[in-house]
Amino acid sequence: MTYSHADLVAHPHLLGAIRALALTLRGAYHDNPRIARLLSAHQKWLMTQAGMALNLELGATGFTVAQVRDLVTQNGVASRNTVQNYLDQLEIYRYIERVPPVSVRPRRYRATAVSQQSIFMWYVANLSALDGLDGGTRAAQMLARPELLVLAQPRAARQCLQDRNWVEPPERVGLFLWTEAGALVMDDFISRIKDAEKQSDRIDIGFVDARAMASEFMMSRTHLQRLLNKAAEQGTMGWHDDSLRSGMWFSRDFLDEYCKWQAIKFAYVDEAFAEALKSI
Numbered sequence: 001m002t003y004s005h006a007d008l009v010a011h012p013h014l015l016g017a018i019r020a021l022a023l024t025l026r027g028a029y030h031d032n033p034r035i036a037r038l039l040s041a042h043q044k045w046l047m048t049q050a051g052m053a054l055n056l057e058l059g060a061t062g063f064t065v066a067q068v069r070d071l072v073t074q075n076g077v078a079s080r081n082t083v084q085n086y087l088d089q090l091e092i093y094r095y096i097e098r099v100p101p102v103s104v105r106p107r108r109y110r111a112t113a114v115s116q117q118s119i120f121m122w123y124v125a126n127l128s129a130l131d132g133l134d135g136g137t138r139a140a141q142m143l144a145r146p147e148l149l150v151l152a153q154p155r156a157a158r159q160c161l162q163d164r165n166w167v168e169p170p171e172r173v174g175l176f177l178w179t180e181a182g183a184l185v186m187d188d189f190i191s192r193i194k195d196a197e198k199q200s201d202r203i204d205i206g207f208v209d210a211r212a213m214a215s216e217f218m219m220s221r222t223h224l225q226r227l228l229n230k231a232a233e234q235g236t237m238g239w240h241d242d243s244l245r246s247g248m249w250f251s252r253d254f255l256d257e258y259c260k261w262q263a264i265k266f267a268y269v270d271e272a273f274a275e276a277l278k279s280i
Contacts, residue, residue, distance in 0.1 A: 025184075120149050202238075236254045
């Protein structure tokens with residue numbers, strides 16, 4: 001079966017799926033922090049997914065800067081200069097490479113093996129989270145037939161890019177997601193949730209060591225503390241008492257809002273994978 005957004009929002013184990021994914025992505029960060037950061041801020045997530053979609057669709061011919069730019073700027077994701085700078089950064093880190101002959105204009109690029117493997121494992125992780133809802137075998141099927149990624153990822157990426165509700169997260173969610181490494185911070189918070197079944201407006205996430213978190217995610221500690229303070233001002237989260245050394249909590253309505261937003265992506269990932277299976 002495939003899930004619609006409404007199906008996912010109504011599913012009693014949606015938070016469990018999101019938490020399972022958060023735990024997996026936390027582990028992936030430790031395996032390769034630099035490449036994990038490509039999906040750790042929403043703008044970079046959108047540009048990375050757009051570039052990989054073009055890479056898989058165009059194959060050996062590669063993609064141009066203009067093609068990526070056209071795909072993301074039409075959806076208001078990033079400016080032309082931001083796209084250019086981002087692709088330059090990817091080339092420096094050898095996540096993309098130029099397609100020979102390099103002297104031909106316009107320059108064409110393709111993803112390197114490490115980039116393709118990383119996006120493949122990201123897709124598998126999302127499918128595994130979906131499997132947790134119904135005992136499915138999506139992840140196992142993808143691992144057995146990795147060629148499915150060529151059909152599934154571009155479809156899911158384009159659907160996400162065309163959905164304004166995904167491109168523009170709710171304000172409180174966007175506070176974290178538009179921030180560099182913000183998705184890593186959210187994954188850490190979500191992975192801490194042990195018991196959200198209790199009927200309470202506040203859900204405990206334990207003690208948050210801002211210094212250690214900032215160091216782990218290569219963030220400015222001052223910036224992270226400001227982020228937490230801003231979230232507290234919005235009522236998104238807070239400390240159990242007046243001391244910053246106390247444990248922290250999430251508001252239930254914020255958690256519900258975040259889960260509904262994540263369900264948008266899950267629905268597209270699920271539908272695209274199902275269509276890829278049909279095609280093969």
